[in-house]
Amino acid sequence: MKKAKRIVARTILVLVCLILLIAAFSIRPVDNTPYFQSQYFHRTIDRLSTIEGQLEPPEISTLKVGYGVTHITPPVGTPLAGYSARKSRPSIGVHDSLFAKAVAFKSDTNEVILIGIDGLIVSRNMAERVMQIITPEIGLKRHRILFNASHAHSAAGAWENSYLGEIFAGNYDQAIFDFLTSQMAKAIFKARASLKAAVGTFNSIDLPQFTRNRLIKEYGTIDPEFSYGYFKREDSSHIILGSYSAHPTTLPSTNMEFSGDYPGYWERWLERRCSGMAVFFAGGVGSHRPEGKGRAFERAQYVGEAIAESLYCSLSNMQLNAKFPILSFGLVIDLPEPHVRISDGWRLTPWISDYLIKEHDSYLQLVAIGKTLMIGTPCDFSGELAAQLKDFAFRKGYRLIVCSFNGSYLGYIIPSKYYHYVEYESRLMSFYGPTMGDYIPDLMRRMIEIAIRNIDKAYDASSS
Numbered sequence: 001m002k003k004a005k006r007i008v009a010r011t012i013l014v015l016v017c018l019i020l021l022i023a024a025f026s027i028r029p030v031d032n033t034p035y036f037q038s039q040y041f042h043r044t045i046d047r048l049s050t051i052e053g054q055l056e057p058p059e060i061s062t063l064k065v066g067y068g069v070t071h072i073t074p075p076v077g078t079p080l081a082g083y084s085a086r087k088s089r090p091s092i093g094v095h096d097s098l099f100a101k102a103v104a105f106k107s108d109t110n111e112v113i114l115i116g117i118d119g120l121i122v123s124r125n126m127a128e129r130v131m132q133i134i135t136p137e138i139g140l141k142r143h144r145i146l147f148n149a150s151h152a153h154s155a156a157g158a159w160e161n162s163y164l165g166e167i168f169a170g171n172y173d174q175a176i177f178d179f180l181t182s183q184m185a186k187a188i189f190k191a192r193a194s195l196k197a198a199v200g201t202f203n204s205i206d207l208p209q210f211t212r213n214r215l216i217k218e219y220g221t222i223d224p225e226f227s228y229g230y231f232k233r234e235d236s237s238h239i240i241l242g243s244y245s246a247h248p249t250t251l252p253s254t255n256m257e258f259s260g261d262y263p264g265y266w267e268r269w270l271e272r273r274c275s276g277m278a279v280f281f282a283g284g285v286g287s288h289r290p291e292g293k294g295r296a297f298e299r300a301q302y303v304g305e306a307i308a309e310s311l312y313c314s315l316s317n318m319q320l321n322a323k324f325p326i327l328s329f330g331l332v333i334d335l336p337e338p339h340v341r342i343s344d345g346w347r348l349t350p351w352i353s354d355y356l357i358k359e360h361d362s363y364l365q366l367v368a369i370g371k372t373l374m375i376g377t378p379c380d381f382s383g384e385l386a387a388q389l390k391d392f393a394f395r396k397g398y399r400l401i402v403c404s405f406n407g408s409y410l411g412y413i414i415p416s417k418y419y420h421y422v423e424y425e426s427r428l429m430s431f432y433g434p435t436m437g438d439y440i441p442d443l444m445r446r447m448i449e450i451a452i453r454n455i456d457k458a459y460d461a462s463s464s
Helices: 002-026 039-054 124-138 163-169 174-193 261-273 296-317 350-357 383-394 424-428 436-463
Strands: 027-029 064-071 099-106 111-117 145-149 196-206 211-213 225-233 238-244 276-282 288-290 326-334 346-348 361-369 372-376 399-403
Touching: 039 326, 039 436, 064 174, 064 276, 099 174, 099 276, 111 174, 111 276, 111 326, 111 361, 124 145, 124 174, 145 276, 145 372, 163 350, 196 296, 196 399, 211 383, 225 296, 238 261, 238 296, 238 399, 261 276, 261 296, 276 399, 326 436, 346 350, 361 436, 372 436, 383 399, 383 436
Parallel strands: 111 145, 238 276, 372 399
Antiparallel strands: 027 346, 064 099, 064 196, 099 111, 196 225, 211 288, 225 238, 326 361, 361 372
């Protein structure tokens, strides 16, 4: 009996030691070091200083605009992207077609191309593959191509060969990846080949009735602004860009048909009334859900078409300009260690987290067209943070459009004050620790200031 007890005691001791050993190698405490004391911050700031030293103020010149559209609806049976609850089930049909849409802006000295897809995100692999296709043909560097997705949760899946990618986009299919990226490249080629003289402007309207704060609900703030650009070309075609901070999740996870959700309805409504193209860019969709009447497709139609009609009514009063300065630059950003948490204060070790996330650095990008600045972020960027940054730019005399999903994915970037809140966005999807909600906006403010200094110089030079 005593021998048996000793064996049990030793077994328990071995198991406890084994558990402690596994824990020692697999978990770490959350790192609360202020970002401005970190090496990753100072390396990134040094990189930004070098970029600023190389920038030259752009010239103000006559604007040319081109556009291109390609179909990206995959074969029925391809999984949909957006909800892990679908568990890679195959699609059963096409409710409405999906597109890649590119807009090229060219002045005498600078050129930028904006490309948006009816899709969940533009991943790092997708952006890199598109650049591999287009660079030999047109020679534009990465900072001149701004990627975005509508963030529709019923668009094509199967495009990401990673653990996280397959959770949200289904089982990887190389043929689907090749199809999507080649169609995106074709849209860019079409846009660049169709450049024509144009007049246009950027503006915004407040539409608080179509978005809600889903993280903090009535205790949180929202970004109510629908930002847009409107350009009319010499052939009388119209280009409309739109960006809004509300998740395209009017369609539930039970939907198994391809659809562009409410952004698709928004695009089609405007294109029926304005010859040309409308393209939707996801704004600061983090923490923001859509609000509207009806369910599923009825709700998607209501939200998309109501926003489109509100925008359309404002177009007749626009003052259009023919000359703009164009500026663009990008910043590779170093990241803190990943923080895939198992509790509030504990996370998986970086070597385990790296397997799950696979992002060791990322990219912020700024495109300025006149006094409108567009920043492409690599994440679900918080609408609360977007509203603060827009106010920062507005007080300096500029308009800011914050976009998400620009060729990388870092999870959710939310205000740091919510990091310890036990919710999906703050606990499961905040991948890089408690300071990202301060670190990324700090970099964005610095980039805004650099752009403003250069654009102001351009306008000063033109008036002297």
